[in-house]
Amino acid sequence: xxxxxxxxxxxxxxxxxxxxxxxxxxxxxxxxxxxxxxxxxxxxxxxxxxxxxxxxxxxxxxxxxxxxxxxxxxxxxxxxxxxxxxxxxxxxxxxxxxxxxxxxxxxxxxxxxxxxxxxxxxxxxxxxxxxxxxxxxxxxxxxxxxxxxxxxxxxxxxxxxxxxxxxxxxxxxxxxxxxxxxxxxxxxxxxxxxxxxxxxxxxxxxxxxxxxxxxxxxxxxxxxxxxxxxxxxxxxxxxxxxxxxxxxxxxxxxxxxxxxxxxxxxxxxxxxxxxxxxxxxxxxxxxxxxxxxxxxxxxxxxxxxxxxxxxxxxxxxxxxxxxxxxxxxxxxxxxxx
Amino acid sequence: xxxxxxxxxxxxxxxxxxxxxxxxxxxxxxxxxxxxxxxxxxxxxxxxxxxxxxxxxxxxxxxxxxxxxxxxxxxxxxxxxxxxxxxxxxxxxxxxxxxxxxxxxxxxxxxxxxxxxxxxxxxxxxxxxxxxxxxxxxxxxxxxxxxxxxxxxxxxxxxxxxxxxxxxxxxxxxxxxxxxxxxxxxxxxxxxxxxxxxxxxxxxxxxxxxxxxxxxxxxxxxxxxxxxxxxxxxxxxxxxxxxxxxxxxxxxxxxxxxxxxxxxxxxxxxxxxxxxxxxxxxxxxxxxxxx
Numbered sequence: 001x002x003x004x005x006x007x008x009x010x011x012x013x014x015x016x017x018x019x020x021x022x023x024x025x026x027x028x029x030x031x032x033x034x035x036x037x038x039x040x041x042x043x044x045x046x047x048x049x050x051x052x053x054x055x056x057x058x059x060x061x062x063x064x065x066x067x068x069x070x071x072x073x074x075x076x077x078x079x080x081x082x083x084x085x086x087x088x089x090x091x092x093x094x095x096x097x098x099x100x101x102x103x104x105x106x107x108x109x110x111x112x113x114x115x116x117x118x119x120x121x122x123x124x125x126x127x128x129x130x131x132x133x134x135x136x137x138x139x140x141x142x143x144x145x146x147x148x149x150x151x152x153x154x155x156x157x158x159x160x161x162x163x164x165x166x167x168x169x170x171x172x173x174x175x176x177x178x179x180x181x182x183x184x185x186x187x188x189x190x191x192x193x194x195x196x197x198x199x200x201x202x203x204x205x206x207x208x209x210x211x212x213x214x215x216x217x218x219x220x221x222x223x224x225x226x227x228x229x230x231x232x233x234x235x236x237x238x239x240x241x242x243x244x245x246x247x248x249x250x251x252x253x254x255x256x257x258x259x260x261x262x263x264x265x266x267x268x269x270x271x272x273x274x275x276x277x278x279x280x281x282x283x284x285x286x287x288x289x290x291x292x293x294x295x296x297x298x299x300x301x302x303x304x305x306x307x308x309x310x311x312x313x314x315x316x317x318x319x320x321x322x323x324x325x326x327x328x329x330x331x332x333x334x335x336x337x
Numbered sequence: 338x339x340x341x342x343x344x345x346x347x348x349x350x351x352x353x354x355x356x357x358x359x360x361x362x363x364x365x366x367x368x369x370x371x372x373x374x375x376x377x378x379x380x381x382x383x384x385x386x387x388x389x390x391x392x393x394x395x396x397x398x399x400x401x402x403x404x405x406x407x408x409x410x411x412x413x414x415x416x417x418x419x420x421x422x423x424x425x426x427x428x429x430x431x432x433x434x435x436x437x438x439x440x441x442x443x444x445x446x447x448x449x450x451x452x453x454x455x456x457x458x459x460x461x462x463x464x465x466x467x468x469x470x471x472x473x474x475x476x477x478x479x480x481x482x483x484x485x486x487x488x489x490x491x492x493x494x495x496x497x498x499x500x501x502x503x504x505x506x507x508x509x510x511x512x513x514x515x516x517x518x519x520x521x522x523x524x525x526x527x528x529x530x531x532x533x534x535x536x537x538x539x540x541x542x543x544x545x546x547x548x549x550x551x552x553x554x555x556x557x558x559x560x561x562x563x564x565x566x567x568x569x570x571x572x573x574x575x576x577x578x579x580x581x582x583x584x585x586x587x588x589x590x591x592x593x594x595x596x597x598x599x600x601x602x603x604x605x606x607x608x609x610x611x612x613x614x615x616x617x618x619x620x621x622x623x624x625x626x627x628x
Contacts, residue, residue: 131607
């Protein structure tokens with residue numbers, strides 16, 4: 001499928017979803033839907049680095065919070081100098097650029113080493129950025145920051161509908177980028193890094209440059225997802241913005257959905273995001289995070305390729321699979337180098 | 338900012354003491370990440386688990402937290418051995434440890450933290466013991482016993498581990514596993530068994546480290562996250578799996594953190610370890626005493 005056609009189909013789907021949501025007339029749908037769409041973006045962004053390149057980023061919350069806090073900073077600045085507030089798409093661009101630059105810097109320092117170092121550094125990044133924000137009074141420090149959300153937004157009506165619409169468009173952009181990467185030279189380069197980095201390097205794949213591209217795109221998308229968040233939540237608090245739930249969700253969703261294609265994070269985010277929205281309302285928010293943790297562990301052990309992988313195996317099964325299936329595995333303790 | 342010699346000396350000494358405690362926290366990771374190459378990012382979660390067990394033993398039975406932790410070490414060992422078995426069968430054997438293995442440990446970290454929050458809430462818990470409270474005074478120095486005791490026990494623990502690794506058959510087998518699994522198999526030793534034992538020991542140290550933690554500071558479930566950066570910064574700086582290097586790196590970090598806390602304020606301390614980690618990775622990835 002050509003990319004413009006792909007994009008067009010998704011835009012039609014989005015228009016339909018938006019129309020149905022408006023027709024249902026309950027604004028709660030927009031509040032819940034916004035979170036699910038936000039996770040679609042975060043999951044897809046994580047997957048560009050994690051699923052395609054095989055490098056684990058535990059710092060989704062840090063990149064997300066970077067976007068959110070760049071919005072807060074700009075909000076404070078415009079309020080101080082009595083300027084006209086910036087429209088959200090511009091804020092998203094700024095948040096994306098900042099997160100992208102930070103992602104690039106992190107990657108430049110740690111990606112030349114083994115993958116584990118990058119993962120650890122991203123984990124620590126969240127703690128450090130939180131320290132910075134807590135100590136920075138201008139953006140509210142540990143008390144948090146308030147953002148006053150406009151009531152209405154032109155012809156769209158309630159402001160939450162506007163945010164929902166923007167997040168939906170960002171989700172489409174993220175999915176399109178992921179799909180574009182998958183079917184390009186870039187994507188094949190990423191896959192070669194994931195499968196065998198040494199062999200890729202030896203065959204002339206510029207691995208460091210590709211990894212840096214992946215980190216930058218992934219970080220930028222996460223920052224863009226975070227930029228409208230202060231307007232959504234109204235009151236931004238460091239401890240919740242840097243919370244582990246963003247990190248665990250943006251890892252769990254692609255891994256549960258399937259990491260090899262753009263479909264996986266979409267399915268994962270949609271299922272897990274909706275499940276959490278329902279569980280938060282009916283049970284409690286701590287329990288639903290526990291569910292996500294358990295699902296993540298169970299899926300990585302039992303279904304390494306996620307839901308997409310399960311469906312794929314189901315479709316690809318051959319008759320002989322059902323009679324006398326024999327598994328020949330490298331059953332030796334420890335792999336021979 | 339008041340700069341005085343007294344303050345400086347006290348900061349350095351308390352940094353060294355805290356560093357001794359950091360050595361105990363990190364020695365487990367030096368074993369699992371440094372030697373076995375298992376990126377156990379859930380280690381801080383097990384430390385917090387150890388803290389809560391020490392807390393329960395102290396609050397209900399009035400047992401000394403360090404004693405309780407030593408009694409619990411075999412249980413932690415079994416837990417660690419079990420986790421390694423799952424890890425081996427699901428990830429190492431399939432060659433998927435880099436992505437899914439990491440996600441697995443992250444899931445464990447998350448599950449432990451959320452479970453503790455559900456049971457104990459987010460209130461800070463603390464323990465009571467005779468050495469918590471009083472402190473020794475030498476001239477201008479001021480040494481709180483609540484930090485001195487964990488530091489000393491921790492140095493004993495680290496020294497014991499080092500002796501075990503260099504002077505016992507099992508310990509030397511652990512070191513050998515890191516170098517060449519195949520050669521070990523040719524010597525009729527099962528590398529998986531050795532790794533299971535080593536990982537069990539690494540988790541067992543978390544029990545003791547947890548008790549130290551709750552002696553030094555009040556604990557709530559998410560405190561562990563601050564230690565992730567610290568632990569791995571020390572482990573990398575110490576040279577991945579070298580225990581003497583771990584102790585030196587731990588004390589270095591302790592001193593820098595303590596100086597930062599004294600002269601800039603304690604809320605900046607978490608950022609120090611990250612700076613340390615990035616600097617080490619950028620300048621000398623092999624660490625101080627790299628193999």
